[in-house]
Amino acid sequence: MDLKDLYRDVILDHNKQPRNFGRLDPCDTSADGNNPLCGDRLTLTLRLEGDRLTDIRFEGKGCAISTASASLMTEAVKGKDQAAITRLRELVHQTLTAHGEATLPPAELGKLAALAGVRDYPARVKCASLCWHTLGAALEHHAQRHADHGPATVSTE
Amino acid sequence: MNAEMTMPAYDVARVRADFPILATTVRGKRLAFLDTAASAQRPLAVIEAVDRYERSSHANVHRGVYELSQKATDAFEGARERVRRFLNAASIKEIVFTRGTTESINLVAQSWGRRLGPGDEVLITWMEHHANIVPWQMLCERTGAVLKVAPIDARGELDLDAFRALLSPRTKLAAFTQVSNALGTVLPIRAMIDAAHAVGAMTLLDGAQAVAHERVDVRALGCDFYVFSSHKLYGPTGLGVLWAREAVLRDMPPWQGGGDMILTVSFAKTTYNELPYRFEAGTPHISGAVGLAAAIDYLEALGIERVHAHEQALLARATRALRAVSGLRIIGEAKEKTGVISFTLEGIHPHDLGTILDDEGVAVRTGHHCAMPVMEFFDVPATARASFGCYTDDADIDQLLRALGRAREVFG
Ligand SMILES: Cc1ncc(COP(=O)(O)O)c(C=O)c1O
Numbered sequence: 001m002d003l004k005d006l007y008r009d010v011i012l013d014h015n016k017q018p019r020n021f022g023r024l025d026p027c028d029t030s031a032d033g034n035n036p037l038c039g040d041r042l043t044l045t046l047r048l049e050g051d052r053l054t055d056i057r058f059e060g061k062g063c064a065i066s067t068a069s070a071s072l073m074t075e076a077v078k079g080k081d082q083a084a085i086t087r088l089r090e091l092v093h094q095t096l097t098a099h100g101e102a103t104l105p106p107a108e109l110g111k112l113a114a115l116a117g118v119r120d121y122p123a124r125v126k127c128a129s130l131c132w133h134t135l136g137a138a139l140e141h142h143a144q145r146h147a148d149h150g151p152a153t154v155s156t157e
Numbered sequence: 158m159n160a161e162m163t164m165p166a167y168d169v170a171r172v173r174a175d176f177p178i179l180a181t182t183v184r185g186k187r188l189a190f191l192d193t194a195a196s197a198q199r200p201l202a203v204i205e206a207v208d209r210y211e212r213s214s215h216a217n218v219h220r221g222v223y224e225l226s227q228k229a230t231d232a233f234e235g236a237r238e239r240v241r242r243f244l245n246a247a248s249i250k251e252i253v254f255t256r257g258t259t260e261s262i263n264l265v266a267q268s269w270g271r272r273l274g275p276g277d278e279v280l281i282t283w284m285e286h287h288a289n290i291v292p293w294q295m296l297c298e299r300t301g302a303v304l305k306v307a308p309i310d311a312r313g314e315l316d317l318d319a320f321r322a323l324l325s326p327r328t329k330l331a332a333f334t335q336v337s338n339a340l341g342t343v344l345p346i347r348a349m350i351d352a353a354h355a356v357g358a359m360t361l362l363d364g365a366q367a368v369a370h371e372r373v374d375v376r377a378l379g380c381d382f383y384v385f386s387s388h389k390l391y392g393p394t395g396l397g398v399l400w401a402r403e404a405v406l407r408d409m410p411p412w413q414g415g416g417d418m419i420l421t422v423s424f425a426k427t428t429y430n431e432l433p434y435r436f437e438a439g440t441p442h443i444s445g446a447v448g449l450a451a452a453i454d455y456l457e458a459l460g461i462e463r464v465h466a467h468e469q470a471l472l473a474r475a476t477r478a479l480r481a482v483s484g485l486r487i488i489g490e491a492k493e494k495t496g497v498i499s500f501t502l503e504g505i506h507p508h509d510l511g512t513i514l515d516d517e518g519v520a521v522r523t524g525h526h527c528a529m530p531v532m533e534f535f536d537v538p539a540t541a542r543a544s545f546g547c548y549t550d551d552a553d554i555d556q557l558l559r560a561l562g563r564a565r566e567v568f569g
Contacts, residue, residue, distance in 0.1 A: 041538070064509045
């Protein structure tokens with residue numbers, strides 16, 4: 001285990017200069033994430049066109065792992081449809097929790113593979129996964145609103 | 158003075174040898190354990206006392222007529238007497254064993270607190286551990302009483318004038334910590350107790366962060382409730398103490414019901430046991446009490462005053478050294494502190510700092526330290542906190558300083 005494997009250059013770079021930082025106003029859905037153990041807080045705002053996530057921003061305060069993870073996530077999911085996002089979420093989850101496994105992260109992950117070092121620091125997995133849980137909550141919230149309001153809402157968005 | 162002349166110098170190396178865990182390594186590095194404020198390590202004397210009890214004396218207490226049960230009862234009640242002497246309490250009837258500080262406070266809130274009603278007030282401070290906030294919030298919700306909070310200043314000291322101004326005949330209880338776990342601040346408890354009593358309020362003192370660092374004499378303090386945890390005093394987890402004068406306890410309704418807290422039970426009427434058993438429903442943490450008694454013996458043999466002096470010297474040295482680290486901000490610079498230093502390092506989140514320090518074998522707590530209002534006051538999401546005990550030495554501080562340098566390297 002090496003610290004440099006956790007704090008890779010990509011992580012440090014995204015921590016220092018987070019991409020897609022800020023708030024979309026207006027937005028189609030949003031969610032707050034909160035990791036009370038370390039005080040990480042995060043707000044995601046999303047725009048969707050049909051099934052496709054067209055824009056996403058995040059805002060909040062957190063450690064380098066949670067900030068970089070959120071930044072990398074926004075880059076990875078922008079422009080993707082929900083099925084592709086769900087697939088990525090699963091892959092990220094598997095990679096983060098593969099404690100003690102030496103397997104390489106799947107190529108599909110792209111830049112997100114930089115988070116693989118987290119798996120050797122179980123106390124930090126929550127930092128990296130916070131944004132993904134929050135994204136899941138935002139999308140679910142959106143889906144529920146559609147169910148509640150019926151197709152009329154869908155057509156307006 | 159005399160004691161100082163006759164006592165040999167404090168030999169921290171010998172003290173360290175009493176704590177087996179300090180010889181272990183973390184990620185191949187020497188362990189610099191700087192999280193004693195969260196839980197202190199146990200000396201061999203405690204580990205062995207518990208082990209001896211488990212091997213040769215265990216049975217349930219206050220029940221059997223057979224010899225082993227008597228041995229266990231003697232050990233358990235012996236521990237109670239040891240705690241009584243430690244606190245200089247008047248009688249063992251005043252020593253209630255609980256699961257810890259948290260449970261002691263909840264006991265007071267749920268039993269004594271029943272007498273509160275709308276318009277009554279409970280006064281706490283901004284520096285409390287969540288354990289001394291939430292039970293009072295819950296009590297106020299139940300009874301319609303009002304929770305008041307005395308503010309602190311930028312150094313992390315209590316605003317004593319504001320505390321006094323918040324006291325009134327409506328104040329039924331002032332509950333406050335003796336030492337802040339997040340900042341290390343020693344509170345002016347003498348003045349606070351006097352001020353509270355002057356308006357007729359009762360006082361509860363949270364001694365969790367104090368008992369291992371200074372001598373506590375509940376009769377001299379004059380407070381009405383004193384609570385602490387065994388595990389911050391080099392004893393086992395899962396055990397704590399509530400002290401209150403007999404007259405106060407006698408006036409409190411039972412809290413939890415069950416075995417041991419009763420004299421007779423019938424479906425028509427149950428009569429409750431004597432003090433302190435009335436507040437100890439169920440089988441207690443017997444080995445924990447045995448361990449706590451051994452911990453008190455150990456600490457008193459070292460000399461609490463000498464441990465205090467040792468920790469103060471480390472505090473002064475570490476504070477000086479940390480102030481010289483660029484970008485480091487110490488949170489909490491009260492004039493009087495225990496060996497606790499909370500800090501942030503510019504550009505590095507405390508949580509990342511914790512991971513990097515751990516990689517260097519340095520164990521510090523990072524987070525909100527169960528004192529979220531304190532974090533909010535200082536406008537930080539979290540801090541790193543180094544805290545000292547009887548076994549902390551210069552090498553621990555040096556290792557911390559080196560590890561901070563490493564954090565700077567990693568983060569550029
Ligand atoms: C000041 C203070 N009060 C209360 C507590 C709670 O103690 P316990 O968790 O042992 O019940 C702590 C422990 O962190 C503390 O530092």
